[in-house]
Amino acid sequence: MVDLVLKGIRKDFGATRAVDRINLTFPHGKLTALLGPSGCGKTTLLRMIAGLEDPTHGRILLGDEDITALPAHRRRFGMVFQSFALFPHLTVADNIAYALAIEGVDKAKRRARAEELLELVQLPGYGARRIGELSGGQRQRVAIARALAQEPRVFLLDEPMSALDAKLREDMQVELRLLQQRLKITTVVVTHDQREAMTMADQIVVMSHGHAEQVGPPQQIYSRPANAFVASFIGKANFLSGEATGGRFRVGEFTFEAPRAPSFLTGSKVTLAIRPENAVIGGKGPNALPARITFIRDVGSTRDIYLSTPVGEIVVEYGAGESLPPMHVGEDVPLQLPPETLHVFAREPEAAA
Amino acid sequence: MSASAAEEAASAPGPAHTDASGAALRLGLLAVLLVLCLVPFLFVLAISFGHKIEGAGWEFGFEFTHYARFFFGAAWPESFSQLYWQRLGYSVYFAAIAAVLAVALAFPFTYFLTRLSRLGQTIWLVILLSSLSLSEVFIVMGWDILLSARSGLPALLDALGITDWTKEIGWFRWFRDVGLASPRNFKFKTSGFATVLTMAYLVWPYAVILLYPALSRLDPSLIEAARTMGARPLTVTRTVILPLVRLPLVGSSLLLFVFLLGTYVTVTVFADPSQHTLAVSIYDSVRGSTLNAPFGAAQSVILLVAAGGFLLAGRRLSAAAAS
Numbered sequence: 001m002v003d004l005v006l007k008g009i010r011k012d013f014g015a016t017r018a019v020d021r022i023n024l025t026f027p028h029g030k031l032t033a034l035l036g037p038s039g040c041g042k043t044t045l046l047r048m049i050a051g052l053e054d055p056t057h058g059r060i061l062l063g064d065e066d067i068t069a070l071p072a073h074r075r076r077f078g079m080v081f082q083s084f085a086l087f088p089h090l091t092v093a094d095n096i097a098y099a100l101a102i103e104g105v106d107k108a109k110r111r112a113r114a115e116e117l118l119e120l121v122q123l124p125g126y127g128a129r130r131i132g133e134l135s136g137g138q139r140q141r142v143a144i145a146r147a148l149a150q151e152p153r154v155f156l157l158d159e160p161m162s163a164l165d166a167k168l169r170e171d172m173q174v175e176l177r178l179l180q181q182r183l184k185i186t187t188v189v190v191t192h193d194q195r196e197a198m199t200m201a202d203q204i205v206v207m208s209h210g211h212a213e214q215v216g217p218p219q220q221i222y223s224r225p226a227n228a229f230v231a232s233f234i235g236k237a238n239f240l241s242g243e244a245t246g247g248r249f250r251v252g253e254f255t256f257e258a259p260r261a262p263s264f265l266t267g268s269k270v271t272l273a274i275r276p277e278n279a280v281i282g283g284k285g286p287n288a289l290p291a292r293i294t295f296i297r298d299v300g301s302t303r304d305i306y307l308s309t310p311v312g313e314i315v316v317e318y319g320a321g322e323s324l325p326p327m328h329v330g331e332d333v334p335l336q337l338p339p340e341t342l343h344v345f346a347r348e349p350e351a352a353a
Numbered sequence: 354m355s356a357s358a359a360e361e362a363a364s365a366p367g368p369a370h371t372d373a374s375g376a377a378l379r380l381g382l383l384a385v386l387l388v389l390c391l392v393p394f395l396f397v398l399a400i401s402f403g404h405k406i407e408g409a410g411w412e413f414g415f416e417f418t419h420y421a422r423f424f425f426g427a428a429w430p431e432s433f434s435q436l437y438w439q440r441l442g443y444s445v446y447f448a449a450i451a452a453v454l455a456v457a458l459a460f461p462f463t464y465f466l467t468r469l470s471r472l473g474q475t476i477w478l479v480i481l482l483s484s485l486s487l488s489e490v491f492i493v494m495g496w497d498i499l500l501s502a503r504s505g506l507p508a509l510l511d512a513l514g515i516t517d518w519t520k521e522i523g524w525f526r527w528f529r530d531v532g533l534a535s536p537r538n539f540k541f542k543t544s545g546f547a548t549v550l551t552m553a554y555l556v557w558p559y560a561v562i563l564l565y566p567a568l569s570r571l572d573p574s575l576i577e578a579a580r581t582m583g584a585r586p587l588t589v590t591r592t593v594i595l596p597l598v599r600l601p602l603v604g605s606s607l608l609l610f611v612f613l614l615g616t617y618v619t620v621t622v623f624a625d626p627s628q629h630t631l632a633v634s635i636y637d638s639v640r641g642s643t644l645n646a647p648f649g650a651a652q653s654v655i656l657l658v659a660a661g662g663f664l665l666a667g668r669r670l671s672a673a674a675a676s
Contacts, residue, residue: 052577072580085578089596099582102592150582 002063003028004049004154004186009058011044011210018044020210022058026154026203029184031177033197036207037233042190043158045207049188050156051075062153078147079156082163084139086131092118092142093127099150117145120179137168144176148183155180155187161196173199194234198222206230228345231273238279238314240272241347249344251311256287256337261344269347274337276317281305281324283336291335293327307335394657401650411647419651437634437652441659444630447545447620448613451552456606458553459560464594466561467569478565481558489555489618496551497622500541507539547623552616556609563608567601600671607667611660631656 004026011019019041026032034042047053049060051072060068067075086095094101096117097110105113111127118124121141126134134142140160147155160176161169177200180187191197197204198218206213206221206229214226225231228239242251244264249256249272256272264270281291291314295306305316305327314335318324327333404414426434466477499505510516516539519525528534532544541547571594579589595602617632624630631652638649 050577050581052580072577073583073585075581076583077581079578079581081574081578083572083574085572085574087575087578087593087597098579098584098592102583102588146578146582156581 002065002153002186004188005061006045006049007059007061009045009048009055009060011041011048011053012056018210019048019055022212024205024212024215026186026188028186030202031180031187031189031200032203032205033201034188034190034205034207035194035197035233036192036213038192040207041210042192042207046156046158046188046190049154050077050079075154076150076152077154077156078150078152080140080143080147080158080160082159084143084163086139086142086146088131090131091127092123092129092131092134095131095142096127096146096149098146103150113149114145117149118142120148121145122175136164137172140164140172144179148185152185155185157187157189159190159192161191161193169196170199176200198234204234206233208233225273225343228271228273228347231343231345236276236315236317237273237343238276240311242270242272244268244270244344254289254311256342257339258342258344259339261342264344264346271345271347273343273345274314274341276304276315277319278338278341279314279316280336280338281307281316281327281333283334283338285336286339287337287342289335289337291333293329293331293333296327296329307333309335397650397653400647401654403647403650405645405647411645419645419648420655422648423651423655437631440629440631440634440652441655443624443628444614444632444656445659447548447552447624447628447630448610448616451549451613452556452606452610454549454553455557455560455609456564456602459557459564459605460598460602463561463564463568467565467571468573474569478562481561484558489616492555493551493618493622496547496554497542500547500623502535502538502540502542506541510539543623543625545624545628548619548628551619551623552613555616555619556613559612560605560609563605564598564601567598571597600675603667603671603674607664611664614656614660 006022006024006026009019009022010017022045024032034045036042044053048055051067051070051074055068058068059066087098090098093111093114096114097105100110100113114127115124118126121144123138123141123145126138126142131139131142140163144157144160147157157176161172164172173196180200189197189200201218203215204218204221205215208229214221214230216224221230221234225234225237231237232239240251242249242256244250245255245266247263249258249261249264249270251272258272289309289311291307291309293305294308294313297304297306301320303318303320303324305318307314307316314337316335399413400411401419402415402417403411404416405411405418421429423437426432426436428434466474469477500507502508507516516525519528525534528539529536533546534540575593575597576589579593584592614630615632616630617636620628620630620633635649635652635656637643638645638652
């Protein structure tokens with residue numbers, strides 16, 4: 001049981017600080033997703049784990065072993081690249097057995113292992129094909145098989161689904177997750193897709209501007225976002241700007257209760273957030289306010305009701321199964337923001353931008 | 354995915370030409386090709402069958418005397434000489450070694466060049482392109498001085514004590530045996546070494562420019578993938594980079610080889626007269642000491658056919674390797 005641990009990792013490219021103050025534990029046999037918008041440093045972090053970049057500062061540990069200075073070719077970490085990086089001059093089987101060929105494993109064993117891995121990724125009999133003959137999904141499976149050939153100590157995937165179309169992507173997410181659970185291999189996946197992270201991960205690290213904003217299991221990150229950035233990046237949210245007043249929060253003329261919010265000094269600037277599925281049209285009780293329907297988006301599986309309220313625009317989402325009275329654009333309806341679903345974050349000067 | 358999309362975009366039809374203007378363009382190109390390439394070649398071909406008037410010029414005719422002289426010697430059938438075969442042999446020998454040397458030296462340079470920033474690459478490419486404006490004569494003059502016994506490399510080696518050192522450890526004898534030293538000092542002129550070195554220098558910028566597109570297209574993630582799978586840098590070069598750029602490497606070598614078959618100034622200055630190439634012999638026939646234009650033309654045709662043969666063989670080989 002060896003965990004992968006990052007301690008105080010920092011990476012500078014010239015004057016640019018790509019990654020800063022990263023302290024993370026990747027538990028053994030679990031899948032961790034590094035999630036964030038492009039340019040947040042998640043790929044740089046993954047490349048440092050792989051040994052393809054050297055951290056400017058900090059240490060990388062695998063169990064008790066300090067691997068910070070260990071070159072990539074001696075780490076035995078399998079990596080799947082965004083472009084898959086399959087060797088076009090080799091057959092599928094030779095691609096998969098590349099690591100074994102480097103090690104000097106004999107040909108018969110290499111062939112057997114390649115066939116075994118091809119079965120694992122559901123491409124039996126593809127060994128003799130050339131890379132150019134494969135579809136995007138097949139290439140990805142080959143890239144996964146190749147990265148697993150050396151029985152890696154850690155399995156790394158850099159945006160593995162980005163080259164696939166939407167339908168295939170969803171299937172591969174489930175398949176990759178099942179494969180990872182079967183092999184019980186410590187896995188790190190870089191992604192900018194929150195659905196992908198929530199589908200596959202045991203643990204999500206939400207990153208922005210080179211920092212880890214929040215680390216935790218997917219459901220915890222969704223239901224208890226640590227700050228406004230996480231709330232906006234994971235799922236959808238309505239945001240209101242307000243001010244703390246004696247344990248409650250004032251937005252314009254309205255005052256809201258949020259019993260789960262931390263305590264703020266009176267007068268401090270805050271951001272209130274509520275998930276679209278938590279707001280209730282026609283709800284009564286605390287945190288109620290008048291609203292007018294401005295737009296209804298019905299995409300089949302969900303209906304989004306756009307409302308104009310005195311505190312700003314709010315979107316409410318209903319699932320297809322949920323019954324709700326007939327509604328029309330222009331209608332006035334009461335809206336309630338249930339107190340226990342309201343998140344409150346301190347408003348950071350830069351987050352306002 | 355993105356690569357195949359790019360290919361599709363590249364193969365998509367460009368701006369449509371009307372049939373008439375397209376045909377005119379093709380005709381124009383054909384005319385240029387005829388005037389610039391085919392007509393001069395046919396002219397040389399015709400002269401090669403011409404008749405040499407002793408003590409004067411030549412006239413058009415149809416005789417194989419000059420080809421016979423190349424293949425069997427001037428005194429055939431009384432005696433056989435392989436002098437001109439030898440000349441062709443030295444042409445091939447120097448050009449082949451120099452082309453391979455230039456590509457071998459350009460390969461690591463170009464590889465590291467493509468890993469530089471955009472600005473760095475641009476600066477280097479501009480320097481290289483401007484070095485192409487140097488004429489062969491100028492380059493040969495430079496190397497002539499650099500390799501000269503009194504003020505060049507031999508003098509430097511002597512001053513640094515390297516000459517004495519190689520004498521002490523007994524290596525100097527080896528240099529003398531291969532003709533790179535006089536009894537007392539290093540001597541690089543005349544030598545095959547100086548010839549090949551200068552020829553390689555001459556085409557090295559071309560080699561870089563020929564290898565640049567292939568190496569800059571090389572996906573860095575392929576190299577990184579190999580590293581994560583346990584390959585050391587040298588293993589990565591051997592198992593990934595070289596196989597991927599093998600065709601451009603062979604193609605560039607072949608092209609530079611054919612180009613170098615015609616090297617003239619370098620050979621006349623640096624090669625021993627016994628090792629002069631067919632290009633020198635052609636010049637001697639056409640303009641120089643022997644004055645026999647039809648024989649010069651015949652040698653030119655043979656050199657051209659030989660070059661064509663090498664290109665064809667190279668294409669066959671690379672086609673076989675690619676399939």
